Amino acid sequence: MSDLHLRLSSPRHLLPPLAPFERTAPVMPASPAVGPAGETPPAEPDEEAARKPPHPVSAPGGLRPALRSLKYRNYRLFVVGQCVSITGTWMQRAAQDWLVLxxxxxxxxxxxxxxxxxxxxxxxxxxxxxxxxxxRKRHLLMVTQGAMAVLALLLAVLALTGQVRVWEVNLLAFCLGLVSAVEDPARETFAAEMVGEKDLGSAVSLNSAVFQLARIGGPPAAGLLLDVVQAGWIFAGNAVSYLVVLLALLRMNPAELVPHTSAPRSPGQLKAALRHAAGRPELRYPILLMGLISVFAFNYPLILASLTNYYFHRGPGTYGVLNTVFALGCLGASFLVAPLLERGGLRLVVAAAVGIGVAQLAAAAAAPSLVLFALVIALAGVVGQSFVISANTWVQMNCEPEWRGRVMGIYMLVFMGGNPIGNPTLGKIAEEFGGRWALFFGGGAAALGALCIAALVRRSQIAVPNHPSSVRST
Incomplete structure (x- = not known):
């Protein structure tokens, strides 16, 4: 659930009287009143406030671009919940793998x-x-967090009582996947409601940094605990971590969130969303790039395992080191890319996609030297995570709020669905010809495909102003 390949997501957020599925009325644009001189009078205070980003409470001043979103109290609560819950998710993932084995x-x-x-x-x-x-995304996240806590608790009870069977683990894993598939688009788009579009890039970058830190620390912590306690206690701890998220959501101030625009219930909403994304070049091309990169380039666990075992002839310790180096590269990108988002726009998305392919080709060329290969893998982590952050930010900032959830649903489907397609193909290449050839093939296909899409982007004449939220094709 790195963002790049395992795609595990986590959750977190809330409101006093709980009405989890209360719908908001669709917002109908009002015709502006025109004064005698043909001028539009100032908006009423409540209308003007509704269009403003959330008001930062107790905001530290002078924050660097990657940290700007921390000036919003609601987002600070969100990050605290994420730190605890994503770490618990990674620990459960490791303990669950060990339990099944x-x-x-x-x-x-x-x-x-x-x-x-x-x-x-x-x-x-x-x-x-x-x-x-x-x-309402905040209410929806409350429900999904509660459901995830129940699923983790059920797995804990089964494991601790010694009654657990593999089919039960698989069933609970499937149910967790169902909840996550509903939660991911809401969680991704909730960031814009907490910080507004201006600081959305900062929020996406910080979310990525939290994910990478949890990925680096969670599995090793689970490994240490498995030496002294049963896996069931780790599952129970993860259930508690979801409650931390619920508490963070409950403590949020709904008045500081950007007002939510609800999409009315109507037939054909999925088809309409697909037409909307396909008909807008500024959405179509980043999503196509994500699909391309997800299939051919985001297969690092498979490639690293193959090279470690069959090319470098090393053991699991080296495999763990290479994964950590890659994750550190992703973590670095989470802070380095934030200042570039507003100026880079779609150019940054395309350049990072091309860079992923080039980095994989360089890694394949560097493979005879383990040290040089590790350095290039760190670079691959930097450009790969830069692509994920910039593509996510760009797509969200070029969606009207009422379309954002559905478009991010398409984005997440492409992001998560490319791996099962690419892994068997690259795995077969690695098995027949070696991991280096799998890297050459994946990197070459990613770079060539990204260059072709870059040419299409150039031909479509998509405007790229300093603030990407106003981008539309010409």
């Missing part, structure tokens, strides 16, 4: 369990986007 002794069964968790994205991922547009 201890029950079956089969990596094949482990692969089935992982597939059960990601299959729901292909089945209901688009409906998750519709749900995010229809209901």
């Amino acid at each position: 201890s029950l079956t002794g089969s990596p094949t069964f482990l692969g089935v369990t992982i597939a059960c968790q990601f299959l729901p994205y292909l089945l209901v991922g688009l409906w998750g986007g519709v749900t995010a547009d229809r209901y």
Whole structure:
């Protein structure tokens, strides 16, 4: 659930009298009143306030671009919940993998369990986007966090009582995937309601940094705990971590959120969302790039495992080091890319996509030297995560609020769905010809495809002003 390949997402947010599925009335644009001199009078105070970004409370001044979103109290609560919950998610992921292997002794069964968790994205991922547009995101996240806590608690009880079976783990993993498929578009788009479009890039970058830190620390912590406690206690701890998110959501001030515009219930909303994304070049091309890169380039666990074992002839320790180096590169990108988002716009998205392919080609060329390969893998982490952050930010800032959830549902489907397509192909190449050839093929295909899409972007004459939220094709 790195952002790049495992795609595990987590959750967090709330309001006093709980009305989780209270719908907001669609906002109808009012015709502006015109004064005698043909001038539009100032907006009423409440209308003007509704268009403003959230008011920062207790805001530290002079924050660097990557940290600007921390000036909003609601977002600070969100980040605290994310830190705890995503760490718990990574710990449960590691403990669950260990539990399945201890029950079956089969990596094949482990692969089935992982597939059960990601299959729901292909089945209901688009409906998750519709749900995010229809209901208040903060309330929706409360419901998904509660559901995830219940699922983690059920797994903990089964494991601690010694009654757990593999089919039960798979069923709970599938249910968790269903909840995550609904939650992801809401969580991704909730950032814009907490910080406004101006600081959206900062929020996306910080979310990525939190994810990478949890990825670096969570699995090792789970490994240490598994030496002294049962896996069930780790599952129970993860259930508690979701409650931390619920508390953070409850403590938020709804008045400081950007007002939510609800999409009315109507037939054909999925088809309309697909037409909307396909008909807008500024949305179509970043989503196509994400699909391309997800299929051919975001397969690092497979490639690193193959090269470590069969090319460098090293053990799991080296594999762990390479994964950590890659994650550190992703973490660095989370802070480095934020200042470039407003100026780079779509150019940054395309350049980062091309850079991913070039980095993989360089990694394949550097493979004879383990040290040089590790350095290039760190660079691949930087450009890869820069692409994820810039593409996510660009797509959200070029969506009207009432379309944002559905478009991000399409984005997440492409992001999560490309890996199951590319992994078997690159795995077969690695098995037949070696991991270096898999890197050459994936990197070459990604770079060539990104260059072709870059040419299409140039031909479509998409305007790229300093503030990308106003971009429209000419």
